[in-house]
Amino acid sequence: MTRTPPPGMRADAIAYYEKVLIGARSAFADLGLDAELKDISERAGVGMGTIYRHFGNKDGVIAHVIQEAREDINNSVAAAKEADVPPLDRLRNCLTLSLDSVERYGWVIEALLGRRLPRDIQAEIENDRTLGEAVLSILEELVADGTLRKDLDLPLAALLIQSVVLAWIFDRSREEHDAAEAVDRILDIFLNGARA
Amino acid sequence: MTRTPPPGMRADAIAYYEKVLIGARSAFADLGLDAELKDISERAGVGMGTIYRHFGNKDGVIAHVIQEAREDINNSVAAAKEADVPPLDRLRNCLTLSLDSVERYGWVIEALLGRRLPRDIQAEIENDRTLGEAVLSILEELVADGTLRKDLDLPLAALLIQSVVLAWIFDRSREEHDAAEAVDRILDIFLNGARA
Amino acid sequence: MTRTPPPGMRADAIAYYEKVLIGARSAFADLGLDAELKDISERAGVGMGTIYRHFGNKDGVIAHVIQEAREDINNSVAAAKEADVPPLDRLRNCLTLSLDSVERYGWVIEALLGRRLPRDIQAEIENDRTLGEAVLSILEELVADGTLRKDLDLPLAALLIQSVVLAWIFDRSREEHDAAEAVDRILDIFLNGARA
Amino acid sequence: MTRTPPPGMRADAIAYYEKVLIGARSAFADLGLDAELKDISERAGVGMGTIYRHFGNKDGVIAHVIQEAREDINNSVAAAKEADVPPLDRLRNCLTLSLDSVERYGWVIEALLGRRLPRDIQAEIENDRTLGEAVLSILEELVADGTLRKDLDLPLAALLIQSVVLAWIFDRSREEHDAAEAVDRILDIFLNGARA
DNA sequence: AATGAATGAGCGTTCATTCAT
DNA sequence: AATGAATGAACGCTCATTCAT
Numbered sequence: 001m002t003r004t005p006p007p008g009m010r011a012d013a014i015a016y017y018e019k020v021l022i023g024a025r026s027a028f029a030d031l032g033l034d035a036e037l038k039d040i041s042e043r044a045g046v047g048m049g050t051i052y053r054h055f056g057n058k059d060g061v062i063a064h065v066i067q068e069a070r071e072d073i074n075n076s077v078a079a080a081k082e083a084d085v086p087p088l089d090r091l092r093n094c095l096t097l098s099l100d101s102v103e104r105y106g107w108v109i110e111a112l113l114g115r116r117l118p119r120d121i122q123a124e125i126e127n128d129r130t131l132g133e134a135v136l137s138i139l140e141e142l143v144a145d146g147t148l149r150k151d152l153d154l155p156l157a158a159l160l161i162q163s164v165v166l167a168w169i170f171d172r173s174r175e176e177h178d179a180a181e182a183v184d185r186i187l188d189i190f191l192n193g194a195r196a
Numbered sequence: 197m198t199r200t201p202p203p204g205m206r207a208d209a210i211a212y213y214e215k216v217l218i219g220a221r222s223a224f225a226d227l228g229l230d231a232e233l234k235d236i237s238e239r240a241g242v243g244m245g246t247i248y249r250h251f252g253n254k255d256g257v258i259a260h261v262i263q264e265a266r267e268d269i270n271n272s273v274a275a276a277k278e279a280d281v282p283p284l285d286r287l288r289n290c291l292t293l294s295l296d297s298v299e300r301y302g303w304v305i306e307a308l309l310g311r312r313l314p315r316d317i318q319a320e321i322e323n324d325r326t327l328g329e330a331v332l333s334i335l336e337e338l339v340a341d342g343t344l345r346k347d348l349d350l351p352l353a354a355l356l357i358q359s360v361v362l363a364w365i366f367d368r369s370r371e372e373h374d375a376a377e378a379v380d381r382i383l384d385i386f387l388n389g390a391r392a
Numbered sequence: 393m394t395r396t397p398p399p400g401m402r403a404d405a406i407a408y409y410e411k412v413l414i415g416a417r418s419a420f421a422d423l424g425l426d427a428e429l430k431d432i433s434e435r436a437g438v439g440m441g442t443i444y445r446h447f448g449n450k451d452g453v454i455a456h457v458i459q460e461a462r463e464d465i466n467n468s469v470a471a472a473k474e475a476d477v478p479p480l481d482r483l484r485n486c487l488t489l490s491l492d493s494v495e496r497y498g499w500v501i502e503a504l505l506g507r508r509l510p511r512d513i514q515a516e517i518e519n520d521r522t523l524g525e526a527v528l529s530i531l532e533e534l535v536a537d538g539t540l541r542k543d544l545d546l547p548l549a550a551l552l553i554q555s556v557v558l559a560w561i562f563d564r565s566r567e568e569h570d571a572a573e574a575v576d577r578i579l580d581i582f583l584n585g586a587r588a
Numbered sequence: 589m590t591r592t593p594p595p596g597m598r599a600d601a602i603a604y605y606e607k608v609l610i611g612a613r614s615a616f617a618d619l620g621l622d623a624e625l626k627d628i629s630e631r632a633g634v635g636m637g638t639i640y641r642h643f644g645n646k647d648g649v650i651a652h653v654i655q656e657a658r659e660d661i662n663n664s665v666a667a668a669k670e671a672d673v674p675p676l677d678r679l680r681n682c683l684t685l686s687l688d689s690v691e692r693y694g695w696v697i698e699a700l701l702g703r704r705l706p707r708d709i710q711a712e713i714e715n716d717r718t719l720g721e722a723v724l725s726i727l728e729e730l731v732a733d734g735t736l737r738k739d740l741d742l743p744l745a746a747l748l749i750q751s752v753v754l755a756w757i758f759d760r761s762r763e764e765h766d767a768a769e770a771v772d773r774i775l776d777i778f779l780n781g782a783r784a
Numbered sequence: 785a786a787t788g789a790a791t792g793a794g795c796g797t798t799c800a801t802t803c804a805t
Numbered sequence: 806a807a808t809g810a811a812t813g814a815a816c817g818c819t820c821a822t823t824c825a826t
Contacts, residue, residue, distance in 0.1 A: 598808095598809080598810075600810075600811095601809085601810060601811090604810075604811070629813095634811075634812090635811055635812040635813060636812080636813065637810090637811060637812055637813070638810075638811055638812075641810065641811075642810095
């Protein structure tokens with residue numbers, strides 16, 4: 001859960017610790033979860049024993065790198081939540097951030113969707129409703145302030161908005177779209193509907 | 197590509213062929229693509245050699261079971277396309293069928309999203325736009341007959357509709373929803389928008 | 393040891409028995425001892441069970457086909473031994489027959505040299521001195537009748553003559569030589585020496 | 589191609605590398621090419637992974653051990669070729685060395701004759717004419733200096749000499765013969781002929 | 785009796801993990 | 806403490822043999 005090395009670590013130990021993470025990020029990004037510890041240690045410029053010393057085993061490395069990603073994403077979501085930005089803009093921000101995250105952490109999402117993560121990590125992430133609840137609470141605000149209709153099935157609406165992220169990952173045509181522009185159009189459909 | 201055994205097979209061979217498939221479906225459904233041939237052969241009540249006789253190698257088994265799923269889904273889509281059913285109902289059918297498929301073939305979709313399929317199968321499925329084009333053509337009809345607005349970004353709208361399927365896989369609340377009902381509500385938002 | 397089917401066999405059984413042998417000769421000749429029973433049964437136009445019924449197991453088939461070859465060769469040697477042909481001509485015949493055998497039964501000799509035969513067959517053939525003794529006895533005759541010198545190391549001389557056969561198998565240039573002609577030249581060297 | 593470990597290897601790694609080779613030589617010598625990696629690793633006192641680390645796969649081990657043998661033999665041949673030893677003595681040396689090699693590398697020659705080597709190694713050795721050309725060039729010298737008669741079919745004579753090596757492998761009586769003595773007698777027959 | 789499908793021990797190979805240096 | 810070589814359980818696949826049809 002922390003992006004800083006465990007406290008009380010000697011300076012040179014920290015350096016190795018960071019090297020491992022750099023190698024792991026690189027290897028997982030390029031090769032997905034199939035990356036071997038050999039790949040990681042080579043990219044890290046570090047012996048395999050060092051990985052074990054700092055992270056216990058492969059799952060430990062995976063857990064750490066994935067937690068980094070989650071924190072990064074959740075921090076963005078939190079940032080999007082605060083401030084006195086109008087709720088509609090925060091909704092737009094949430095979506096944009098999600099699409100950005102996909103760009104940066106595609107392999108995490110693929111691993112998650114493929115249920116390939118170590119059991120506990122998989123479960124923890126599946127139970128993490130941070131983004132879902134952020135979206136939901138924005139939608140509630142929007143209902144409260146009269147922007148959205150009162151009979152809206154909010155959980156389903158939140159699901160609909162989040163689902164765009166998943167599709168984004170795999171759609172072949174996403175190269176052609178600009179993420180920010182796509183978000184605008186999606187919100188337009190969401191808000192005003194497709195009906196003539 | 198066929199769900200019936202190759203012709204000219206002895207009656208008892210067909211029985212074993214089916215046993216392998218039953219074991220494979222069961223093993224893959226429970227364990228995902230990581231299912232070992234040992235798992236499959238045990239669930240099938242069959243020796244491992246039998247799997248090789250009928251399917252050549254592990255990828256052959258995967259390919260077969262996945263083709264079954266694709267055909268099943270595509271047949272449903274095709275059925276939903278024909279007839280003189282009004283386009284809006286056909287759209288609803290497409291979505292409903294997709295959600296049903298997820299229920300039945302969750303592991304296939306997970307494997308696909310996790311990019312874990314043998315390279316050629318993965319590519320074939322990723323290039324298969326059957327469902328995407330079905331949705332797109334219905335949307336085009338709906339624009340043509342004036343039901344949908346002319347300025348709609350159709351590819352994005354199609355993406356939005358399909359993406360629901362992906363979200364459906366992972367959403368915890370789907371137990372509580374009835375698929376058919378959820379489809380109605382999703383289409384309601386899609387058509388009429390969320391705006392008050 | 394017999395080239396005729398076991399007695400008391402029904403006519404159709406004999407037909408199958410022969411089919412197996414035809415398939416086995418063909419498969420071993422083309423593929424060497426690595427020929428699989430599947431190969432044999434396909435070339436024989438016979439089910440694999442039939443092979444087992446008649447020959448017990450793979451070693452049984454190997455043993456049989458090899459015994460055929462040995463008998464064929466030994467019969468030739470015997471034929472070369474009898475008659476009132478002068479001993480020098482019989483020596484020439486022995487050599488010529490050996491080279492012919494190599495042409496026909498190359499795979500047997502390779503299997504023998506590679507020590508790949510079932511243990512008992514390997515041992516039996518290695519202990520078979522038929523050809524060696526035939527050559528030796530001709531050489532003894534030739535010493536007795538004064539053609540060869542009395543101080544000749546006969547076993548070594550016999551070895552020398554037989555060894556030509558082995559080399560013949562593997563020498564790249566043997567395509568260019570006519571076997572009969574080569575035999576004449578080899579015997580010329582053997583008898584008269586290479587010295588100027 | 590080298591009998592020394594790759595440079596830059598840690599001292600303990602070299603020890604394991606040598607262990608693998610010792611195990612491999614032992615296993616191949618006793619069991620022929622059928623020796624399993626398990627056999628090798630057990631004789632080496634080493635895990636199977638160690639074999640793979642150093643030699644990549646089974647063929648790599650085979651290739652290495654066989655190259656050792658070839659180098660050893662070819663070095664002997666080269667040593668026999670140089671110097672101002674008279675050509676007849678060099679011929680004798682060639683033959684003696686060959687018989688010695690058979691003693692030391694019997695399994696290699698068996699594997700070669702049985703055509704059981706990995707395809708590329710088999711081809712490389714079959715195309716290696718080092719020994720053949722050494723013998724041939726000595727014979728040419730002997731013709732040139734008038735020792736041998738001018739009408740000799742040199743390739744056939746070379747074949748004859750080399751073939752002794754093959755026969756040596758399988759002849760039961762070789763225990764009784766001393767190799768050096770046998771070589772003398774063989775050359776005596778070759779040079780002076782068997783004729784009285 | 786013939787068939788050929790089913791069997792499964794056995795083999796080569798991989799890679800997360802351990803441990804001597 | 807770091808290194809990277811060693812380990813070996815585990816997996817996919819083969820093919821001689823068995824056995825239901």
